Amino acid sequence: MSLVRGLAVQTEIVHAILLRETRTRFGAHQLGYLWAFIEPLLWIATFYGLFWLAGRTPPHGMDLVGFLATGIVPFLLFRETTHRVLVAISSNKALLFYPQVRPLDLVLARSILEMGTFLGVFVVLLGGAALLRGQLRIDNPLLVLLGLTMAGLLGTTLGLVLCALSVYTTVVERLAGPLLRPFFWVSGVFFSANDLPSQIRELLLWNPVMHAVELVRDGTFAGYTARYADLKFPFFVILCLAFAGLTLERVARAKLELT
Template sequence: MAGFPAPQTPRGFGSGKTGMRTRTTRFGRTVVALMLREMASRYGRSPGGYVWAVMEPLGMILLLSIGFSLVMRSPALGNSFLLFYATGFLPFNLYQRLANTVGTSLPFSRNLLTYPAVSWFDAISARFVLNTMTQLLVSYVLMVGILVVIDSPVVLSFGPILFAFACAALLGLGVGLVNAVLFGLVPVWQPIYRILNRPLFLASGIILIYESMPPLAQDILWWNPLLHITGRAHEGFFAMYTPQYVVNAYPIGWGLVLTALGLLLLRRHHARILQNS
């Protein structure tokens, strides 16, 4: 068979697979390195930093529980103020933390972004993954502790719980990406955002459930995607509660649209944002 040349691999086929694998490995290593850097800078090298990550949301839950237990006989759902406020606050806290940390990803990693091996997408990914993992772990620890403390039977529905936290993470990512653009291009937006964000705590179903609100407030606040998220979270911990107002596609749609918009804007303007920061 000397007259026939040996078959050859099409040019670039093997190298394409190798190149993709190399880029994926490099991306993973870069993201992990950025995560370790933030862990060291934010939480320090001692366990005390991580204790504070748990104590901060716990303090807010205790404050709400003690304060409202003085003026109310029972919470809107169930018999435990701790459980009721925790189920609404923890998904909201995940959203809020991601919206803030993802929004400041580029200034936070500005020095490292001068290296060709580190991209703006690496910085965004590292902050999103680290803060999501941290808040989910904190939420798990707090919920387990609360369920042990209240010592009352609770029928958990994991579908609504997972949905609520996943939507909170997606929405936080989307808002954070858009904030990353606006913080860099319109510096005055950062204080404006902080002011606008404060009423969300009262309007997201943490203190009052949707059914307890006046009709006018229901008509207005239904458009808040966080209200749908906390409604699903409450459903997961209170078997008797079925939030008929919740539309699952609504918070998902908000999260996907904002994430896509933020990524497109960052791809175009990330260099200008770094210059302004």
């Protein structure tokens, strides 16, 4: 089979899985796609209330709703993708009964679905905020897209590593929750890198998710510049995780038992 033909077949398979994943992710509930908005909206409402109570204002150049939305969406994209890619194999074992479906196809389909979903959520949330304010301006859409892609890829590759490990031990699935929880507090969801004391900032910039959040904010607001966000470091992390994940997946493939 030639490479082109092989790619065409693989695309068709990922597409089929994607359609099916969309059905199982959103089709099972009465509210369907609305579910995707509930969690980010709840977080935004909570922090809006907290900021108001504490009398805090968003960092310079941003409005509060926009500031919170640009923080929570990339973070949730990262977290959800990690979680859903982690269980891509265990919740879809039945599909591996068809020889042409490979574990990596399941991972890819879930990754695409999450990125698409949160991109949609982001657009709707900012659109909603703009309706309230009366004007919509996204300073640099490409930078926003880059930041969201970064968050999605970080989730995908971390999820892939965990997913391959989960073939060996079920402990991974149980540890993933506690492992990911701290990211909520250190990814810049409700603060900005520019406002941090330098020592803390240096430390937090080792968290690649923080860079994704900063880039999304830089791209959204004309008045905000993410002075400390970097491209090289997060993409280096993505590359390392991808390499580790793909290697582990190859080894784990032989271990995978279908019953």
